[in-house]
Amino acid sequence: MDILEFTPEPEQYAYTFGGAAPTHRIRPGTLLRLWSDDAFGGRLRTITDLPSSHIDMRFSNPQTGPFYVEGAEPGDTLVLHFVDLTPARSWGASATIPFFGGLTxxxxTATLQAPLPERTWIYEVDSARKTLSFQAQGSDFGLELPIEPMLGTVGVAPAAGEVRTSLVPDKFGGNMDTPQIRPGATCYLGVNVEGALFSVGDGHxxxxExxxxxxAVEGAMNSTILVELVKGGAPTWPRIEDDxxxxxxxxxRPLEDAWRAGQVDMVGWLGDxxxxxxxxxYQLLSQISEVPLANVVDTNYSVVTKVAKSLLPATQVYGGIHRHLRDLAATVSGS
Amino acid sequence: MDILEFTPEPEQYAYTFGGAAPTHRIRPGTLLRLWSDDAFGGRLRTITDLPSSHIDMRFSNPQTGPFYVEGAEPGDTLVLHFVDLTPARSWGASATIPFFGGLTxxxxTATLQAPLPERTWIYEVDSARKTLSFQAQGSDFGLELPIEPMLGTVGVAPAAGEVRTSLVPDKFGGNMDTPQIRPGATCYLGVNVEGALFSVGDGHxxxxExxxxxxAVEGAMNSTILVELVKGGAPTWPRIEDDxxxxxxxxxRPLEDAWRAGQVDMVGWLGDxxxxxxxxxYQLLSQISEVPLANVVDTNYSVVTKVAKSLLPATQVYGGIHRHLRDLAATVSGS
Amino acid sequence: MDILEFTPEPEQYAYTFGGAAPTHRIRPGTLLRLWSDDAFGGRLRTITDLPSSHIDMRFSNPQTGPFYVEGAEPGDTLVLHFVDLTPARSWGASATIPFFGGLTxxxxTATLQAPLPERTWIYEVDSARKTLSFQAQGSDFGLELPIEPMLGTVGVAPAAGEVRTSLVPDKFGGNMDTPQIRPGATCYLGVNVEGALFSVGDGHxxxxExxxxxxAVEGAMNSTILVELVKGGAPTWPRIEDDxxxxxxxxxRPLEDAWRAGQVDMVGWLGDxxxxxxxxxYQLLSQISEVPLANVVDTNYSVVTKVAKSLLPATQVYGGIHRHLRDLAATVSGS
Amino acid sequence: MDILEFTPEPEQYAYTFGGAAPTHRIRPGTLLRLWSDDAFGGRLRTITDLPSSHIDMRFSNPQTGPFYVEGAEPGDTLVLHFVDLTPARSWGASATIPFFGGLTxxxxTATLQAPLPERTWIYEVDSARKTLSFQAQGSDFGLELPIEPMLGTVGVAPAAGEVRTSLVPDKFGGNMDTPQIRPGATCYLGVNVEGALFSVGDGHxxxxExxxxxxAVEGAMNSTILVELVKGGAPTWPRIEDDxxxxxxxxxRPLEDAWRAGQVDMVGWLGDxxxxxxxxxYQLLSQISEVPLANVVDTNYSVVTKVAKSLLPATQVYGGIHRHLRDLAATVSGS
Known part of the structure; x- marks a missing residue:
């Protein structure tokens, strides 16, 4: 098994899908051990570090990659199995950013109102207890929350020669911000360009939902990822499989269109x-669909359509590659 | 404890929230044992019963009620605890209806395309195994699915003298179509008129989601409901509590607005x-919110914002009435 | 020709479509000379009269009517020709209302931001010059604008037993807030209940757009309206014809759905x-459609789809009744 | 005055904003005489040329350019004055394309319905009468419509290193598809990259609306354009001025957001x-705004907010450059 460890220097960060030169060429079957910076580029370290003075939205959400996958051609299916995600810092950060977010x-969604105030929260990581500490600022309320690591952003180079900011999800994946991209999940992405040119980032x-x-609770992340390639079979929208x-x-946008797109794809998938x-x-999906929202804050919103395998007859998708990768993952150490 | 059993005759069905005379006056504390017809009025009984010939959308989704709750005044909070929901027929029905639904x-959302074909599915209920049988019509695929009874519609008379069809949810509740209205759940509805005038129906x-x-798998339902009243405290949007x-x-509409409304209300609730x-x-909700969709098919779409009690400090809402009703429910038989 | 003059007392105002007893029964062919109050009920008279202290949104937008039209049955087409609209006060009022409007x-469309400040503007009417005076409050900027009288609200009782606030437009018409309802226009509304039960109000x-x-520049209005009835032919959405x-x-909602609904209806109309x-x-409409927005502020937004008669072959709609009413209008005095 | 005439070869067509090497470097003050192909690349020539067999959406909407404007820097305002637009072919084409358009x-906006049928319409140009012939295919209906030439697409390279398909409008302009880009109009675009890198195409x-x-009635176009540059003053969204x-x-998306963005910018502009x-x-705009839709078909919808100069005090925008360019245009011949 090829193994690649990579911690990019800041000048190696990518801020787009497409348009960035690959940092590495890898073969299908490679195990990646990647470090990725958080969406703020690590610049929010205390509650006095406010976004407007510390963040440039044009250079937010740095990606680790892109990786050129040998043999990947348009129409193929890139398979990324997330073996392990482990916080790479002892703290995570979250913030309200002027005129950014879902409830502003x-x-x-422009109005004439003043922006909400900025505020930065720092969550201390307790690795032993696997918790994050939330501390209110307007009162002395505090709370411990479980760590549930995920990657907000995973995607390939878009089709039609486009280069898209790492802030906006679309058919190529990108900043989907769904908690479903977590350890044990396998993501299927349609390849649009030779080499696929995928990257990951935005650890949460x-x-x-x-x-x-x-x-989110934004944090640098150590990610262990198995990379595979299925020839052909490119899905229209990103697909995820877990156990x-x-x-x-x-x-x-609007949110119902994000939902419709995923639902129609799932109808086709179930049919196949x-x-x-x-x-x-359509009828079956109507009675078994689970629909957790992903994000309602990016320029495109993201919605997940899920169906439980336990409700369905046993089947294999993409040749049973998820099971294969799960088994393989069990043989490699996480972080 | 007052107990009221009621199975309406078809001519007693209500098709609106507001505008219908109460079938009964009840006191807070009453236990209701209600039968409600399904959204099709029981007219889809075989797969050859198609909606266009059997259903008049103006007389769909019949409600049992409305009930006049003594002492309920505008600004109060109606409390409905769902003790038990049990299918009242041995079959449920679902159908595609021309130009109705989420993926048409x-x-x-008008287009010039032809409607999807109509089709009716009948699900046989196996009470012993607590399953429903799904049978495809374009192939011989069949499946058993767990019964998970819920009520699609629960609501009070609207504000400002409005009378609204039972097909459309809004601040008064109504056809929210969320699986969260299930046994063990307590629903809080703001009272708009004297007596509240609530009704229920649309068993699934x-x-x-x-x-x-x-x-859904539409079916007549036997519902056991405990009715309470909290003076004042009317929520802007329907709230639900379970264990x-x-x-x-x-x-x-659009779907993001349904989400925003619920989220803003939850921010205020958590704050309180x-x-x-x-x-x-806002920050805390951003990290703990669960957001299962309810419906993306009615004239208003519905979205649920949930927070897990297990992540929060112990607290009581509405004076701990949910716990009280849960305890009380344990003393009454279901159906 | 029957002529009815009517200035309602405040206790005769209707605040809903449907649900209000008719103030009069009239025959098709009647000429109405109506006075209607403004959407604020005349309560904003100076710039120090602010909405939050002077307006109750549940009793806003008072309607004059409803009128029971003899012979009108469901499926018929109510025809209202606006002969003349003349301001009935020497001033009009406009205001920003907390959490109401398009750019808030x-x-x-709920957010956590503070509302925009309230402000009331009073526009003096110069009847001779047919102008309104706009006076800024944050500076000494002033401007004269032409009076262009219109009615924001015209509608019939809804279908399916609904009663809807006069603030929300839908298939029954209502608060469409389009400048197209102006002198010389003929409005066609589908009748849902016996007698049609139409009302008008919300003079601007x-x-x-x-x-x-x-x-808008809200003002009490003297309206001269010719009422006719076409048996059958009820349009799905309100239609308007002018010269x-x-x-x-x-x-x-969302706004594209308001547009789609009107466009699909126009495709059918052109086809017929x-x-x-x-x-x-569809192709023809794509090249000739004009689409001025009506309102993007009510619970339903309204969009007008227009086609210029000058681009089309000569034709008559609804039996040429618009031409007939225009001719008839020339024989009656305006206000 | 520098004058540049340019008719690109097909291999010189650009299909993106950003990401394409400039075909020319020009100085502010240059007069361009450009030929642009139609959105179909001229491949629909008869009514039997259907989109699915003749069009690749990835290579649709070819642009002429981009042009590198010397001295243009991020934050500057590119000024394009459209002196003349003249059809460059004797026919234009329109078509329904599967799963593309506003009423499908x-x-x-994914559904499970079958697509509308494909159909191509060819409009013959009568240059003398300045008309287009529409010929129905399902009947013998025919009609002559006035030619009203416009450019559907005008834009600069996007910010943040993005490369965007020429099919989607956004802050950088692009495929706005508004009839307001017509002879006599001046368009102001915020510059995002050195040289601005603007291109035009998509003649209609x-x-x-x-x-x-x-x-639209898509056709190759001869465009006469005066190019100017204003240092600084970059508008957030494209602005247009005509007489x-x-x-x-x-x-x-949704359409109300396109409207809000333009309205908020206009509020600021009027304020300035x-x-x-x-x-x-905000109050003044509410009473004088005209809002013709542009497109409700692209991945982003476009809405124009207009205010009539005749209603406002005399003023100059961008130093009166529109007047200057109008005068200059009068000294150069059109096509």
Whole structure:
């Protein structure tokens, strides 16, 4: 097994999907041990570090990569299995950013109101207890919350020669901000360009569904990832599989369109897997769908459509590669 | 304890919130044992019963009630605790209806495309195994799914003299179509008129989040409900509490607005409960929110914002009435 | 010709479509001379009269009517020709209202931001010059604007037994807030209940497209209206005809759905008028459609789809009744 | 005056904003005489040329350019004055494209319905009469429509290193598809990269507001354009000025967000021009705004906010450059 360890220097960070030269060429089957900086570039370290003075949104959400996968061609399916995600710092940061987030007006949902005040929260990581400390600032309320590490951003170079900011999810993946990208999950992404050129970043030590204020508990992350390639079979929207569920992530606006995109893809997927016609698959999905929101804050919103494997007949997707990668993952150490 | 058993005759069905004379006057503390017809009025009984020939959308989703609650005044909080929901028929029905549903154009998301074909599915109930049988029609695929009974519709008379169809959810509740209205849940509704005038209906033997095709496994239901009243404290949007979670249901369009409404209400609720200022409550919610969709098919869409009690300090809402009703429920038989 | 003059007393105001007893029964062919109060009920008279202390949103937008039209049955088309609209006061009022309007968060597009400040503007009417005076309050800027009288609200009782606030437009018309309802226009509304039960109100001395701040130059209005009835032919959405254009008004959320509804109806209308199949009518509309926004502030937004008669072959709609009413209007005095 | 005439070869077409090497370097003050191909690349020539067999959406909407403007730096304002637009072919084409357009489901507003049928329409140009012939295909209906030439696409390279398809409008301009980009109009675009790197294309011989079916009467165009540069003053969203109006074009989803973005920018613009505070400018805009839709078909929708100069005190924007360019244009021949 090829193993690649990589901690990028800041000048190696990528801020776009597409448009960045690959940092490495890797072969399918490679195990990656990657360090990624947090969405703030590590610049929010205390509660007095406010976004407007410390963050330039054009250079937010740095990505580790992109990686050129040998043999990957347009129409193929890139397979990323997340073996392990471990916080790489002893603290995570979150913040309200002027005119950014779900419960404020933004540059697009524009109003004439004043922005919400800025505030930065620092969450201390207790690695032993696997908790994060939330400390209110307007009162002395404090709380410990479980660490649930995930990656907010994973994607490939877009189609049609586009280069897209790492802040916006779309068909190529990107900043989907779904808690479903966690250890044990396998993500399937349609390849648009030779080499796929995927990158990852935006570690979250935990995040609520919707990521209401626009930022999770953002933290540098050590990620252990197995990379595989399936020839052909490129999904329209990113798909995720874990031991319990099959998922599709749609990203668009308004929010119902993000939902529709993922649902329609899942109808097709169920149809393919079980030999159902469109109406039967639609009916079945209507009764078994789980739909946790991912983000309602980025320029495209993201919605996950999930179905529980336990409700369905046994089946294999993408040749059973998830099971294979799970087994393989058990043979490698995490972080 | 007052106990009222009621199975309405078809001519007693209500099709609106507001505008219908109460079928009964009850006192807070009453235990209701209600039968409600399904959203199709029981008219889809075989797979050859198609909606266009059997259903009049103006007389769909019949409600049992409304009930006049003595002492209920505008600004009060109606409390409905769902002790038990048990299927009242041996089969449930679902259907695709022309230009109705989430993955089709509708009278509002209007396009020039032909409608999807109509189809009716009948799910046989196996009471012993607590399962429903799904049978595909385009193939011989069949599946057993767990029964998970819920009520799609619960609401009070609207404010400002409005009378609203039982098909559309809003601040008064109504056709929210969330699986969270299930046995063990307590629903809090703001009272708009004297007597509250609440009704329930739209039993679902199970439903996926989003109710994609527009109909769940629709079935007549026997509901055991404890009714209470809290003076004052009317929530802006319907709230739900169960043993594990606090919830708010927002209903609007586009879908992000349904989400925003529920989230803003939850921010205020968390602030009130734990003495958090707005920004701290927003931050906390951002990291702990769960957001399962309810429906993306009605004229208003519904989204649930949930927070797990297990992540929060112990607290009591509405004077601990949910715990009280849970205890009381344990003393009464279900169906 | 029957002529009815009516100035309602405040206790006769209607605040809903449906649910109000008719003030009068009239025959088709009647000429109405109506006075209607402004949307604020005349309570904003100086710039120190602020909405939060002077306005109760539950009793806003008072309607004159409803009128029971003899012979009107569900499925018929109510025809209202606006002969003349003349300001009935020497001043109009506009205001910003907390959490109401297009460029602020609202109860539905909810955010955590503080509301915009309240402010009331009074526009003096110069009847001779037919102008309104705008006077800024944060500076000494002043401007004269032409009076362009219109009615924001015209509608019938809704279908399915609903009663809807006069603040929200829908298929029954209501608070569409389009400048197209002006002298010389004929409005076609589908009848849902016996007698149609139409009412009018919400006079605007002028309004921009979209009604951004949520209020136009609101003013009491003297309206001269010819009432006719066409048996059958009920349009799905309100239609308007004037000498230059055919129009449909769609009302929904999000804004694209309001647009879609009106466009689809216009495709059908063009198809009917000129014998075009759906694709040809779609194509033609794509090249000739005018789409001025009406309102982006009510719970449903409204969008007008217009086509210029000058681009189309000569045709008659609804039996040429608009031409007939225009001719008839020339024989009666305005106000 | 520098004059540049340019007719690109197909291999010189650009399909993105950003990411393409400039075809020319020009100085401010240059007069461009450009030929641009139509959005279909000229491949729809008869009604039997259907999009699915003749069009690759990844290589649609070819642009002429980009042009590197000497001295243009981020934060500057690129000024493009459209002196003349003249059809460069004797026919224009329009078409319905599967799952593309405003009155069909799309890849984002996804449904399970079958696509609308494809159809191509060819409009013959009568240069003498300045008309286009529309010929229905489902009947023998025919019509002559006035030619009203416009450019659907004008934009600069995006910010933050993005490369965006020429099909999607945003803050950088792009495929706004508004009839306001016509002879006599001046467009102001914020510069994001050195040289601005603007391009134009997507000539329409006429287009309805909204561009319902997704395509206008698409035609190759000869464009005469004066290029100027204003140091600083970059607008957030594209602005347009003509002899009668000031305009802002917002582009986003849902449609209300496109509207909000343009309205908020116009409130600020009016405030700057006339010394109005935010509330006064909001109030004034509410009473004078015109809002013609541009497109409701692209991945971002576009909405124009217009105000008539005739309603406002005399003022100059961008130093009166529009007047200057109009005068200069009168000295150069059109096509």
């Amino acid at each position: 007006s933004t540059d697009r 030590y935990r995040q609520g 919707g990521e209401s204020c626009g930022t 319990g569920h099959l998922m599709v992530v749609g990203s668009s 897997l079980f030999g159902l016609d469109t109406l039967d698959a | 154009s509708t009278d509002r 033997y199970r439903q996926g 989003g109710e994609s095709c527009g109909t 594990g979670h606090l919830m708010v249901v927002g209903s609007s 409960l734990f003495g958090l200022d707005t920004l701290d409550a | 968060s609202t109860d539905r 001395y002028r309004q921009g 979209g009604e951004s701040c949520g209020t 230059g254009h055919l129009m449909v008004v769609g009302s929904s 008028l000129f014998g075009l199949d759906t694709l040809d009518a | 489901s799309t890849d984002r 011989y006429r287009q309805g 909204g561009e319902s079916c997704g395509t 009668g109006h000031l305009m802002v074009v917002g582009s986003s 021009l006339f010394g109005l505070d935010t509330l006064d400018a």
